[in-house]
Amino acid sequence: MRVVWNIALICHAYFICTSSAQPGSSKLHDGWWAYKDVVQGSFVPVPSFWGLVNSAWNLCAMGKRQSPIDIETSHMIFDPYLTPLRINTGGRRLGGTMYNTGKHVSLRPDKAYLVNISGGPLGYSYRLEEIRLHFGSEDYQGSEHLLNGQGFPGEVQLIHYNQDLYANYSEAVRSPHGIAVVTIFIKVSLSENPNTFLNRMLNRDTITRINYKHDAFLLMGLNMGDLYPDTTRYITYEGSVTIPPCYETATWILINKPVYITQMQMHSLRLLSQHEPYKIFLSMSDNTRPTQPLLQRCIRTNIHFSKQGPHCPNNRAVRPQYRVNQWLLK
Template sequence: YEKVWNLFLKIILLIQTFFVSAAQPITSKLDEGWWAYKDVVQGSFVPVPSFWGLVNSAWNLCAIGKRQSPIDIETSHMIFDPYLTPLKVNTGGRKMGGTMYNTGKHVSLRPDKAHLVNISGGPLGYSYRLEEVRLHFGSEDAHGSEHLLNGQGFPGEVQLIHYNQDLYANYSEAAKSPHGIAVVSIFIKLSENSNAFLNRMLNRDTITRINYKPDLYPDTTRYITYEGSITIPPCYETSTWILVNKPIYVTQMQMHSLRLLSQNEPYKIFLSMSDNTRPTQPLLQRCIRTNINFSKQGRDCPNNRALRPQWFRLTT
């Protein structure tokens, strides 16, 4: 009886929230964070991905958008584009500084504003400034990345989130504007050795200062790219995604440490932050371009002719 009653209360709350938000969008900082990747403590309702677009009219793109992220990247749908140039990373030759946070939803590194990382080139027509490094990871090794590759997940995914500094004053303005965001995404794989940057990042406490060289950007010129969205509410469709064809590595012990991070305050029931991923979204009419050379080259997008590309390999 108690379970049925709790479910009934959730449904009533959802209906009330839907009609209130339809009349007046929620704009407070508290409500902007009122979402989750998975169910929280029994008896309380926080919307999971399937409800994001229903509980707040300002988040309706999460439900009705046509260019949503993440996606399942099917290699048979990738299109070779010989005009995709290498991505350029500009650090000014300096070490960076930043602060690492446990946001309750992600492990997040926010760089200092004094020494900045910018990217350009590739599919980008502007210069983009690094705003945040965000980690997604799973409770098991077979899943944890937001993007999939031919239906296959990876233990995790690192997302380097940048905003268009040529057109917009800050991330908040860019996130809701055309060509606003560029995300460099890198799959995480397990190894006995790990990436030097992640070593420094993952061996720190929940909130800490960290100095780093921007060695998280893999030394490869190969990638795939598509136009999509931010993967958290409000799901604005302003993101150019660049998925690098080279993974970064963490150790099994580091992955275990990540899974011990909590998504809530220490005095509450422990809830692991793992599985902090949005489910994949339909590709619809979008193109997935790549500069990885296939045996057959050159076709325009869109085009329905079949092409059998080489496997999108995550090179070491």
């Protein structure tokens, strides 16, 4: 009882402070959240409190289409109308800046480079805004999405905004059909060749440039085609962004093959600090939001299965057929 009362008092104090702030001050608190408890002398909300400490973030607690989720293959609906994704780079290589944000490894393309996706479950063209890495302190965890209750060592999220309807990411993320996130699971392997794109990001000469929060490093000559595994199969569902304010404007597309990195590259990720160099070291690993309830949503896929499953009430009338993709179950 005492613990609950103390937390409530902290939240109450936060609301008193912010209620007297000037208009537009909510942006000052956009980064006022954490994935795990942080020892720094002040209360910073972890995922279970995101929706309680700021009224602008109430979807994090009350939303009905939240992400990430646990993908249960028995609940997937085969949809033959799901065409392959189309990726357009204009034939150019990508340049951008890699950041240690204190929460993620983030690669933001230079605005001069247009990379967009369309097709698949998308009715519009979506422009790449950011590539974000999630990873764990152990090899059995680190991905935000789970597969049949099991996690992967990491997850690459390619975050795009709807460039047909909206002028920029900030407008799109709070608007219908605003965001498309392509997810690729990361596996650690001694036998598979490391992914060429991630190899550029995670080689020692590069990753050591962003050891601490706010560090940044410019990368040039990246080929987006190198990041995507060789597959046209994926899983898709309607959900949310996985950081506050948890807007429910995202179409998620989970690619049906993983990418590989080396054990040394994963170790290098775990050595990245959430803090500036003058503060105590705290690894950025385990930067994941817990999975959220699926509720009434459908998980669609263009992966063929050999047995029948349930019909999706808000989808086209298609007799579902299942075939489990073997790599996903290993």
